[in-house]
Amino acid sequence: MLRLTDLKLPLDHTPEELDAALCARLGVTPAEVVRQAVVRRGNDARAKAAIRLVYTVDVALADEAAVLARHAGDKDVRPAPDTTYRPPVIAPPGWDGPRPVVIGAGPCGLMAALILAQMGLKPIIIERGKAVRERTRDTWGLWRRSVLTPESNVQFGEGGAGTFSDGKLYSRIKDPRHLGRKVLTEFVKAGAPDEILTEAHPHIGTFRLVTMVMSIRDTITALGGEYRFETRVDDVEIATAADGTRHLTALHLSDGSRLPAHNVILAVGHSARDTFAVLHARGVHVEAKPFAIGVRIEHPQSWIDRARYGNHAGHPLLGPAAYAATHRTTSGRSVYSFCMCPGGKVVAATSEPGRVVTNGMSQYSRAEFNANSGLVVDIDPARDYPGGPLAGVEFQRKWESAAFVAGGGDYRAPGQKVGDLLAGRASSGDFGLVKPSYQPGVQLTSLDRCLPDFVTAAIREALPVFGRQIPGYDHPDVIMTGVETRTSSPVRIRRGADFTSVNTRGLYPAGEGAGYAGGILSAAVDGIRVAEAVAQAILAPASALPEREISA
Numbered sequence: 001m002l003r004l005t006d007l008k009l010p011l012d013h014t015p016e017e018l019d020a021a022l023c024a025r026l027g028v029t030p031a032e033v034v035r036q037a038v039v040r041r042g043n044d045a046r047a048k049a050a051i052r053l054v055y056t057v058d059v060a061l062a063d064e065a066a067v068l069a070r071h072a073g074d075k076d077v078r079p080a081p082d083t084t085y086r087p088p089v090i091a092p093p094g095w096d097g098p099r100p101v102v103i104g105a106g107p108c109g110l111m112a113a114l115i116l117a118q119m120g121l122k123p124i125i126i127e128r129g130k131a132v133r134e135r136t137r138d139t140w141g142l143w144r145r146s147v148l149t150p151e152s153n154v155q156f157g158e159g160g161a162g163t164f165s166d167g168k169l170y171s172r173i174k175d176p177r178h179l180g181r182k183v184l185t186e187f188v189k190a191g192a193p194d195e196i197l198t199e200a201h202p203h204i205g206t207f208r209l210v211t212m213v214m215s216i217r218d219t220i221t222a223l224g225g226e227y228r229f230e231t232r233v234d235d236v237e238i239a240t241a242a243d244g245t246r247h248l249t250a251l252h253l254s255d256g257s258r259l260p261a262h263n264v265i266l267a268v269g270h271s272a273r274d275t276f277a278v279l280h281a282r283g284v285h286v287e288a289k290p291f292a293i294g295v296r297i298e299h300p301q302s303w304i305d306r307a308r309y310g311n312h313a314g315h316p317l318l319g320p321a322a323y324a325a326t327h328r329t330t331s332g333r334s335v336y337s338f339c340m341c342p343g344g345k346v347v348a349a350t351s352e353p354g355r356v357v358t359n360g361m362s363q364y365s366r367a368e369f370n371a372n373s374g375l376v377v378d379i380d381p382a383r384d385y386p387g388g389p390l391a392g393v394e395f396q397r398k399w400e401s402a403a404f405v406a407g408g409g410d411y412r413a414p415g416q417k418v419g420d421l422l423a424g425r426a427s428s429g430d431f432g433l434v435k436p437s438y439q440p441g442v443q444l445t446s447l448d449r450c451l452p453d454f455v456t457a458a459i460r461e462a463l464p465v466f467g468r469q470i471p472g473y474d475h476p477d478v479i480m481t482g483v484e485t486r487t488s489s490p491v492r493i494r495r496g497a498d499f500t501s502v503n504t505r506g507l508y509p510a511g512e513g514a515g516y517a518g519g520i521l522s523a524a525v526d527g528i529r530v531a532e533a534v535a536q537a538i539l540a541p542a543s544a545l546p547e548r549e550i551s552a
Contacts, residue, residue, distance in 0.1 A: 001058050001059070001060050001064070001079070001080040002026075002058070002059050002060075002061060002064055002067065002068065002077060002078065002079060002080055003039065003056065003057070003058050003059075003077075003078055003079065003080040003081070004022060004025060004026065004055075004056070004057045004058075004059060004076060004077055005056045005075075005076045005078075006054060006056075006076045007021060007022060007025060007054070007055040007056070007057060007076075008044065008052045008053070008054050008055075009021055009052060009053050009055070010050075010052060010053075011043075011051045011052065011053060011312060011315065011317060011318075013053070018055065019033075019036075022036065022057055022059060025077075026059070026061070026067055026071070026077065027067070027070060028061060028067060031062075032061050032062045032063070033059060033060075033061060034059075034060040034061060034062060035059070035060045036057055036058065036059040036060070037057065037058050037059075038055055038056070038057055038198050039056040039057060039058050039198060040055070040056040040198055040199070040200050041053060041054070041055055041056075041198055041199060041200060042054045042199075042200025042201065043200075043317075043318060045308055045309055045312075045318075045321075048308075048309060048310030048311070048312065049310060049311070051309065051312050051315075051318070053317070054200070058080045064079075081178060083178040083181040083182075085178075085179070085181075085182040087115070087118065087119050087532065087535070088532050088535065088536055089119060089532075089535050089536055089539045090119050090120055090539075091119060091120030091121055091535075091539060092120075095120055095121075097121075097538060097539075098262060098263065098538060099121065099122050099123060099124050099226075100116055100121055100123050100124070100263040100264070100265065100531075100534050100535075100538065101123065101124045101125075101126060101251065101259065101261045101263070101264045101265070102116070102123050102124070102125045102126070102264075102265045102267060103126045103233055103251075103264060103265065103266050103267060103268055103275075104126075104127065104128075104160065104266070104267035104268040104269055104272070104511070104513070105125055105127040105129075105157075105158045105159065105160065105213075105217075105227070106159065106160020106161065106162060106267060106269050106511065106512075106523065107159075107160055107162050107511070107520045107521075107523040107524040107527065108160075108267040108269075108510050108511025108512065108517060108523040108524060108526055108527035108530075109125065109127075109160070109265065109267035109510075109511070109527060110159070110160075110213065110216055110524070110527070111183060111186070111523075111524040111525075111527035111528055111531070112265050112267060112510065112527035112528065112530055112531040112534075113125050113220050113225055113527075113531075114186060114216055114219065114220055115527070115528050115531040115532065115535075116225075116531050116534065116535060117219070117220045117223035117224060117225045118223065119531075119535045119539075120223075120224075121534075121535055121538060121539075122223070122224035122225055122226070123220070123225050123226075124225070124226045124228065124259070125220070125225060125226065125227045125228065126228050126231050126232075126233060126251070126253070126259075127157070127158055127227065127228065127229050127230075127231065128151055128156055128230070128231065128232035128233075128254070128272075129151055129152045129153075129156035129157025129158065129229070129230070130151075130152045130157050130158065130229055130230055131157075131158050131214075131217075131227075131229050132157065132158040132159045132163060132210050132213050132214060133210070133214070134152065134157075135152045135153075135156075135157030135158060135159070135163075136210060138152035138153060138157075139152070139153055139154055139157075139164060142154075142348050142350075142411065142440070143347065143348055143439040143440060144439065144440065145440070146410050146411045146412075146440045148350065148353055148411065150351060150352065150353060151230065151232070153349075153350070153351050154347060154348070154349040154350075154351070154359060155269065155271040155349065155350075155351040155486070156269075156271070156351055158213055158217070158229065159209060159210065159213040160269050160523075161269055161270070161271070161349070161359070161486070161512075162209070162519070162520040162523070163206060163209045163210060163213065164206055164347060164349070164359065164361050165206070165339065165341075165359065165360065165361055165362075165520070166203050166205070166339065166340075166341040166342075166344060166360060166361065166362040166366075167203045167204035167205045167206065167208070167209050167362070167364070167520065168201070168202075168203050168339075168519060168520060168521070169183075169184060169187070169196055169202040169203060169204060169520060169521050170200070170201050170202060170521060171518075171519055171521040171522040171525070173517075173521075173522045173525060175525060179525045179528050179529070180521055180524075180525055181197075182528065183521060183524040183525060183528070184196050184197055184202070184521075185197065186216070187204070187212055189215075189219075190211075190212040190213075190215035190216045190219070191208065191211050191212045191215050192204050192208060192212050193208070193364070201322070203362070203364070203366075204364060205362055205363040205364030205365070205366070206361055206362070206363055207363055207364065208364050228253075231253050231254055231255055232253065232254035232274075233251050233252070233253060233254075233275060233278075234252050234253065234254050234278070235251075235252035235278055235282075236248060236250070236251055236252070236278065236279065236282055236284075236507075237249045237250040237251070237252070237258075238282055238283070238284075238504055245505060246283070246503055246504045246505065247262070247504070247505045247506050248261065248262065248264055248504055248505065248506035248507045249261070249262065249506075251264065261506075262506045263506055263508070263534050263537060263538055264506060264507055264508065265508045265510050265527075265530055265531065265534060266279075266493065266507060266508060266509045266510060266513070266514060267510045267511045267513065267514075267523075267527060267530075268511075268513040268514075269489075269511070269512055269513040270486055270488055270489035270490075270512050270513050271351050271486055271513075272513055273352075273390075273393050275513075276389075276390060276393065276491050276493075276513075277390060277393075279493065280389055280390060283503070283504075284493065284501055284503065284504050284507065285493065285494045285501060285502050285503045285504075286389040286390070286491050286492075286493050286494075287389050287491065287492050287494060288381035288385065288388070288389050288390070288391055288392050288490065288491060288492075289381070289392070289488075289489065289490065289491060289492040289515050290378060290379060290380040290381065291378075291379065291392065291487050291488045291489065291490050292336075292338065292374075292376035292377060292378050292379060292484075292487040292488070293376060293377060293379055293395075293396075293399065293451070293452070293455055293483065293484065293485050293487070294335075294338075294374060294375050294376030294377050294451070294455060294459065294482075294483070294484045294487075295358070295374070295375050295376075295447060295451070295459070295480040295481060295482045295483065295484055296346045296358040296359075296360060296372050296373070296374060296375070296438070296480065296481045296482075296484055297372065297373055297374075297375040297418075297478060297479070297480045297481075298346060298370045298371065298372045298434055298436060298437060298478065298479050298480075298481070299370065299371050299372075299434065299472060299473065299475075299478055300369060300370060300371070300433075300434060301320050301321075301342060301343050301366075301368070301369060301370060301371045303371075303471075303472040303475075304320075304321045304322075304323060304342070304371045304470070304472075305320060305321045306471075306472075307321070307323070307470045307471050307472060307473075308321035308322075308323060308470075309321055319342070319366065320342035320343040320366045320367075320371070321342060321371075322340050322342050322371075323337065323340060323373070323470055324336075324337055324340065325337045325462075325466045325469060325470065325473075327461070327462040327465045327466065329457075329458045329461050329462065330461065331454065331457070331458065333377055333378055333454065333458050334377070334378045335375070335376070335377050335378075335458045335459060335461070335462035336375075336376060336378075337373040337374065337375060338373065338374030338375070338376045338484070338487055339359070339360055339373065339374050339487075339519075340360070340371070340372075340373035340374075341360035341361060341362045341366075341371065341372050341373065342362060342366045342371050343362055343363075343365070343366030343367050343368045343369075343370075343371065344360055344361050344362030344363075344366065344368050344370070344371065344372055344437075345360070345361050345362075345368055345370070345372070345437040345438070345439075346358055346359070346360055346361075346372050346413075346436065346437050346438040346481050347359050347360070347361045347438065347439070348411060348413070348438065348439065348440065349486060350400065350411070352397070352400070354401060354404050355397065355400035355401050355403070355404050356400055356403035356404045356407050356411060356412075356413050356414070356450075356482070356483065357400055357403075357483065357484075357485055357486055358413060358438065358481050358482065358483065358484050359484070359486065360372045360373065360374065368437065369435075369437075370434070370435075370437050372437070374484045374487065375459060375462075375480065375484075376484055376487055377454070377455045377458045377459065379395075379455075384452075389491060390490075390491065392490025392491065393490050393491070395490070396485040396486070396490060399450055399451060399452070399483050399485060400483060400485055402449060402450035402483075403450040403482050403483040405449075405450075406443070406445050406446075406447075406449040406450045406482075407442075407443045407445075408443045410440070411440055412440055412441040412442060412443045413436075413438050413441075413442050413443070413481045413482060414442070414443055414444075414445045414446075414447060414449065414450055414481070414482050414483075415427065415436055415438075415442035415443065415444055415445070415447075415479055415480060415481045415482070416444065416445065416446055416447045416479075416480050416482075417431070417432060417434075417444075417476060417477055417478065417479055417480075418463060418474055418475065418476055418477070418478040418479075418480065419475075419476025419477065420446075420476075421446075421447060421456070421459070421460060421463075421480065422460055422463060422464075422474070422476075425446070426444070426445055426446035427444040427445065427446070428444050428445075429444070431444070431477070431479060432476070432477030432479075433475070433477040434475075434477045434478050434479045435479070436479045436481055438481050442479070442481055447480060447482050447483075450482050450483050451482060451483060459480075488512065488515075488518055489512055489513050489514065489515050491514075491515060492514065492515030492516075493509035493513075493514040493515065494509070495508070495509045495514070495516070498533060498537075499529065499530045499533035499534075500533075508530050508533065508534055510526050510527055510530040511523040511526050511527060
């Protein structure tokens, strides 16, 4: 099987034209093609008048060696990679040894638990929030009635923060073992649409994520895994050996129980601030890391479609357009778009009373009127929040609390129109052409009340620049809603090459909360890698077992 990449065709080409282009590119006749399959399809919209679809195709040929020889040195014609997932170890039949524990049922924890279950290790999953259906009802309670449930919301509960997002399933991580393919294939088995396997920028949307998460839970429990919902880890026990080596020995849970545990995957997500504090207090190595802070900015989706696709806006093969923008300010800070949600909504994403946090969400259809994206400014510990490993958490809380006050103290979010921010005045009166989608509502004000001065200054500088790149981006009526603070974890729980904490054996920091991922796919891939490390630690005597394929 050969893989042909960067095969470009006109937007409205026929299937026959794809076949012909493939044969022409490889220099073969149709009779020499045994079979072919589209691996990926994206688009090249740099020339709006001549948008092209870009394909990656796997093709079996009668004489592949001859074709490879003719195309020696051609980076777009290579042997197709083997993407079959092969676990490094498998528990022997009837194995009944120590069970690994996974803390957190977000993308990282979910995939870690699934891999452990498939390797026969019967994981215990500890999730502080509720099962995803009940969690969804609680989340809507904040959006519709301004009632926050601190342990069941956008941040906490089965599925993690990614459940209430655009559901993007692509990443720029290096993935030589094609673990991302394993993730996507498991998602399809759990009910995700098949097209996520071939689209260059796949997404799934919130409603489909809910049913998918439930299906994966059923698979894990059928393989012997155990879920404990509404159970928080309140403390950890760590023993110190004579040589000074620290070992995790047990977890203290919110129901008052003690769970002996020697192999624990910490996949808590970026908002588990109390867990970070417990680990720091117990001497686990935690350090502050950079993240970003800013606002959600909304435009009518039709504006973005026209800016990106011109006369092809609305074409069914293109769908709602996305964008990415970045600018380096005169002060040296980066301002950039973050977690862009075509055809979506801005949602209330706080997990703590008396604070306002924004995030973006889309359904699979991406059919809402507005597009939204984070518009954020990079910050780092040395410059912006010195004071220790948890200083970034307090920095976030300060501005989230200010946003709560600026929004009126009832979980409405503070908002400001672009024209007013650029003019240095507070917004008031009507919203204008762009209506905010955030619920439970937006209070027009000045975002200077709930963001650091350097952040609003950087956004003011970047807006006209982005307006030149994306017509309409800096229209005076475009609405910004604050604050966007949960862009990534404010801490990193440092781990070594063996994936364990650098100073606490048996604790495996993983995913976004530990500072090792950003987004659904990268977090899920990290969950696989850490699960494999745990399995190898538990099954060391069985590590010589032959590899057995697990259906991807």
